[in-house]
Amino acid sequence: MATIGQSVDLTPSADALVRARQRAALLPDLLVEAKRVVTTVIAGWHGRRRRGVGENFWQFRPFVDGGEVSRIDWRRSARDDNVYLRDQEWEAAQTVWIWADPSPSMLYKSEIATVSKESRAMVLVLALADLLSRSGERIGYPGVLDPISARNAAERIATALVPGRPAGFPPDDRMKRFSEVVLVSDFLDPVDEILERIDRIARRGIRGHLIAIADPAEETFPYAGRTEFRDPETGAKLTAGRAEGLREEYLQLFQARRAVIGEHCRRLGWSFVAHRTDRLASEALVGVHGRLSGVPQPMARQTGGIGAA
Structure with missing residues (x-):
């Protein structure tokens, strides 16, 4: 994204095959980063509580x-x-599915961000896989890897992802009742479609956790002057003569869609964490860990984004 006289190019410049190869090449570095993030939070990791068949009330x-x-x-x-x-x-090992959105919009990285949304999402899912596998949980990646119980779950997921990831929302046909799923995405699809997808998963007796990733520019809209915006999914363009005039309305709409998704998750008994790529990945990891553990959370906890439910 850019300012006066420049364009906001959200459309990936390379074709799908080149992008897939670039993603595969980054996986080793992302795995190393995920391991580093885990070391910053492992001291506070004491396993997790979860619902299921057992004698104790949760x-x-x-x-x-x-x-x-x-x-x-x-x-x-x-x-x-x-x-x-x-x-x-629950009194036995639980199955947790983790998924990072492969949509073109996730490739975006503004000038004020340190990493792309996709890179941050992959670090989070790999770190979460490493952390949960230490507690003996069974970890799976929809459409890529069936649940496994292994200390090297993060490495095996990274290896399985090298050939590529299925496009679109994760398939849920392999997800069983009482399992959990962590979905990491920018959730920029139409709100009705997002709610329909998570409702479908919830009806199967699966508990979900959403991590909404945003670039800082997407939350602050720092544009001014003549600016061209391009849709990363369709390539459609919008030229604004004075981009700053759109800021207030844009921020209202951005926050409103977040609020709708977060409130819907709350009604389902799901959790919702907002995270910005200019914040530490460990913040989001700790946030979703608390929700997987069943720790009560405030309705609007900040994690570098709009808030969390």
Whole structure:
């Protein structure tokens, strides 16, 4: 993205094959970075609690279509107008699916960012795989690698990703009930499509965690003067004579879509973390770890982005 007299080029310049090769070449470095991030948070890692079949109570969560009626806690539901399920704590290794969005928009990196959204997303999923595998969890990557229980899960996922990743939203046909999924994306698709996709996963009894990645320029809109914007998915162009005049409306729309997605996740019992690429990757990793662990979180915790639910 640029300022007066320049263009905001969000369209990848290379074709799909070249981009895939570039991504593959970066994986070793991203794996090293993921390992480095893990070392910064490992001291506070004490395993995680999760719902499932067990004797100990874990949490109440909102009832959604497809939920088990037999697990409704009517006493808790009587306190307000919502219906809640009673979750027990899982007493065995859990399956966690992790996924990083391969969309062209994830390749974007502004002049005020240190890394692209895609690089940060890959570091987060590889770091999370490494961290969870240390606790004995089974880690999988939709459409790439079925769940495995191994201390070198991050390395095996990186190796499996070298040939490339399936385009589009992750396939959920292999995801089983009571598993969890962590989706890392900029979530810039139409909001209705995003909500429909996560609803489909939630109806299968899967708990989700969203990490919304944003470039700092996408959250601050630092443009002024004549600026050309290009859509990374379609190549469509928009030329603004005075880009600064769009800032207020753009920021309102950006924050509103984040709020809608975050609130929808909350109603499903899912978690939502916003993260900016100019912040430390460890911040987002700690944030999603807390949600995987079932640690109560504030409604608007800052993680370098708009907030988290």
